[in-house]
Amino acid sequence: MPPLVPRLSPEDRAGARRRPLLSKVPVRRAPMPLPASPLVSNRNVVFGVCLTNRQGRIGDLMVTAALGWAPGLQVGFTVTDAVIVVTPDESGPRVLDHRCYLWLPTAVRRAIGVYQPARVLLAGLPVEQRLIIHPMVMLERLTAPVHAAIVGGTE
Numbered sequence: 001m002p003p004l005v006p007r008l009s010p011e012d013r014a015g016a017r018r019r020p021l022l023s024k025v026p027v028r029r030a031p032m033p034l035p036a037s038p039l040v041s042n043r044n045v046v047f048g049v050c051l052t053n054r055q056g057r058i059g060d061l062m063v064t065a066a067l068g069w070a071p072g073l074q075v076g077f078t079v080t081d082a083v084i085v086v087t088p089d090e091s092g093p094r095v096l097d098h099r100c101y102l103w104l105p106t107a108v109r110r111a112i113g114v115y116q117p118a119r120v121l122l123a124g125l126p127v128e129q130r131l132i133i134h135p136m137v138m139l140e141r142l143t144a145p146v147h148a149a150i151v152g153g154t155e
Contacts, residue, residue, distance in 0.1 A: 048122040056104035063124040064100040079111040086131040
Protein backbone atom coordinates (compact mmCIF):
# COMPACT_ATOMS: atom_id res chain seq x y z
CA MET A 1 0.00 0.00 0.00
CA PRO A 2 1.49 3.39 -0.97
CA PRO A 3 2.07 5.90 1.81
CA LEU A 4 -0.63 8.52 2.33
CA VAL A 5 1.91 11.32 2.46
CA PRO A 6 4.26 11.52 -0.53
CA ARG A 7 7.97 11.55 0.08
CA LEU A 8 9.49 15.00 -0.11
CA SER A 9 12.58 15.56 -2.15
CA PRO A 10 15.29 17.98 -0.97
CA GLU A 11 13.94 20.53 -3.47
CA ASP A 12 10.46 20.21 -1.97
CA ARG A 13 11.82 20.78 1.49
CA ALA A 14 13.67 23.89 0.33
CA GLY A 15 10.48 25.27 -1.21
CA ALA A 16 11.54 24.92 -4.83
CA ARG A 17 8.89 24.66 -7.49
CA ARG A 18 8.41 21.36 -9.18
CA ARG A 19 8.52 21.18 -12.90
CA PRO A 20 5.17 20.29 -14.38
CA LEU A 21 4.92 16.80 -15.75
CA LEU A 22 2.99 18.03 -18.75
CA SER A 23 3.83 21.15 -20.64
CA LYS A 24 1.39 23.95 -20.07
CA VAL A 25 0.02 24.46 -23.52
CA PRO A 26 -3.01 26.72 -23.54
CA VAL A 27 -6.11 24.81 -24.48
CA ARG A 28 -8.67 26.64 -26.56
CA ARG A 29 -12.17 25.96 -25.40
CA ALA A 30 -15.42 27.28 -26.76
CA PRO A 31 -17.09 29.75 -24.42
CA MET A 32 -19.89 28.40 -22.29
CA PRO A 33 -23.32 29.11 -23.70
CA LEU A 34 -25.13 31.96 -22.02
CA PRO A 35 -28.83 31.84 -21.20
CA ALA A 36 -31.12 34.09 -23.16
CA SER A 37 -31.13 37.53 -21.58
CA PRO A 38 -34.37 38.62 -19.95
CA LEU A 39 -36.44 41.36 -21.45
CA VAL A 40 -35.04 44.70 -20.42
CA SER A 41 -37.50 47.20 -19.05
CA ASN A 42 -37.63 50.54 -20.79
CA ARG A 43 -37.54 52.09 -17.31
CA ASN A 44 -41.08 53.43 -17.48
CA VAL A 45 -41.47 51.60 -14.17
CA VAL A 46 -38.85 51.24 -11.45
CA PHE A 47 -39.49 48.45 -8.95
CA GLY A 48 -38.38 47.99 -5.38
CA VAL A 49 -39.29 45.79 -2.44
CA CYS A 50 -39.24 47.02 1.12
CA LEU A 51 -40.44 46.08 4.56
CA THR A 52 -43.00 48.21 6.33
CA ASN A 53 -42.27 48.64 10.00
CA ARG A 54 -44.88 48.83 12.79
CA GLN A 55 -45.41 52.54 12.17
CA GLY A 56 -45.80 52.03 8.41
CA ARG A 57 -42.43 53.38 7.29
CA ILE A 58 -41.40 52.38 3.78
CA GLY A 59 -38.60 53.47 1.52
CA ASP A 60 -36.45 52.52 -1.42
CA LEU A 61 -33.84 55.05 -2.47
CA MET A 62 -33.66 53.77 -6.03
CA VAL A 63 -37.40 54.22 -6.54
CA THR A 64 -37.58 57.67 -4.95
CA ALA A 65 -34.50 58.79 -6.89
CA ALA A 66 -36.08 57.60 -10.15
CA LEU A 67 -39.19 59.59 -9.28
CA GLY A 68 -37.02 62.62 -8.53
CA TRP A 69 -38.56 62.95 -5.07
CA ALA A 70 -36.59 64.68 -2.35
CA PRO A 71 -36.91 65.03 1.43
CA GLY A 72 -39.68 67.38 2.46
CA LEU A 73 -42.00 66.49 -0.42
CA GLN A 74 -45.64 66.40 0.67
CA VAL A 75 -47.64 63.46 -0.64
CA GLY A 76 -51.22 62.29 -0.72
CA PHE A 77 -52.67 58.78 -0.81
CA THR A 78 -55.40 57.09 -2.82
CA VAL A 79 -56.45 53.46 -2.42
CA THR A 80 -57.73 51.87 -5.61
CA ASP A 81 -57.84 48.28 -6.86
CA ALA A 82 -56.21 47.00 -3.64
CA VAL A 83 -53.10 49.18 -4.11
CA ILE A 84 -51.96 52.46 -2.61
CA VAL A 85 -51.22 55.26 -5.07
CA VAL A 86 -48.92 57.96 -3.69
CA THR A 87 -48.70 61.29 -5.50
CA PRO A 88 -47.04 64.62 -4.75
CA ASP A 89 -49.66 66.83 -3.13
CA GLU A 90 -49.02 70.25 -1.54
CA SER A 91 -51.90 69.66 0.86
CA GLY A 92 -51.02 66.00 1.44
CA PRO A 93 -51.06 64.53 4.94
CA ARG A 94 -47.49 63.17 4.90
CA VAL A 95 -43.98 64.41 4.10
CA LEU A 96 -40.93 62.43 3.01
CA ASP A 97 -38.42 62.49 5.87
CA HIS A 98 -34.73 63.44 5.60
CA ARG A 99 -33.88 59.94 4.29
CA CYS A 100 -36.77 59.91 1.77
CA TYR A 101 -38.74 57.44 3.89
CA LEU A 102 -42.50 57.63 3.74
CA TRP A 103 -44.83 56.88 6.64
CA LEU A 104 -48.07 55.22 5.51
CA PRO A 105 -51.13 55.97 7.66
CA THR A 106 -52.62 52.94 9.43
CA ALA A 107 -55.99 53.26 7.66
CA VAL A 108 -54.27 53.29 4.26
CA ARG A 109 -52.18 50.19 5.07
CA ARG A 110 -55.21 48.32 6.37
CA ALA A 111 -57.17 49.19 3.22
CA ILE A 112 -54.82 46.95 1.20
CA GLY A 113 -54.51 44.26 3.87
CA VAL A 114 -51.15 45.16 5.42
CA TYR A 115 -51.83 44.78 9.14
CA GLN A 116 -48.36 44.16 10.53
CA PRO A 117 -44.79 44.61 9.37
CA ALA A 118 -44.79 43.11 5.90
CA ARG A 119 -42.96 43.38 2.61
CA VAL A 120 -44.54 45.44 -0.14
CA LEU A 121 -43.73 45.89 -3.81
CA LEU A 122 -43.08 49.48 -4.85
CA ALA A 123 -43.62 50.52 -8.46
CA GLY A 124 -42.40 54.00 -9.30
CA LEU A 125 -43.78 55.62 -12.45
CA PRO A 126 -41.41 58.56 -13.09
CA VAL A 127 -43.31 60.08 -16.03
CA GLU A 128 -46.63 60.07 -14.16
CA GLN A 129 -45.01 60.96 -10.80
CA ARG A 130 -46.78 58.11 -9.05
CA LEU A 131 -45.65 55.54 -6.52
CA ILE A 132 -47.83 52.44 -6.46
CA ILE A 133 -47.60 50.18 -3.42
CA HIS A 134 -48.69 46.58 -3.87
CA PRO A 135 -49.16 44.06 -1.05
CA MET A 136 -47.18 40.87 -1.65
CA VAL A 137 -50.36 38.82 -1.93
CA MET A 138 -51.06 40.70 -5.17
CA LEU A 139 -47.61 39.82 -6.50
CA GLU A 140 -48.32 36.20 -5.64
CA ARG A 141 -51.60 36.31 -7.59
CA LEU A 142 -49.97 37.96 -10.61
CA THR A 143 -47.12 35.47 -10.80
CA ALA A 144 -49.10 32.28 -9.97
CA PRO A 145 -49.86 31.40 -13.64
CA VAL A 146 -46.18 31.71 -14.58
CA HIS A 147 -45.06 29.59 -11.63
CA ALA A 148 -47.74 26.97 -12.40
CA ALA A 149 -46.59 26.79 -16.02
CA ILE A 150 -42.97 26.32 -14.96
CA VAL A 151 -43.63 23.47 -12.54
CA GLY A 152 -46.29 21.94 -14.79
CA GLY A 153 -49.11 22.20 -12.30
CA THR A 154 -52.36 24.03 -12.29
CA GLU A 155 -53.05 27.45 -10.87
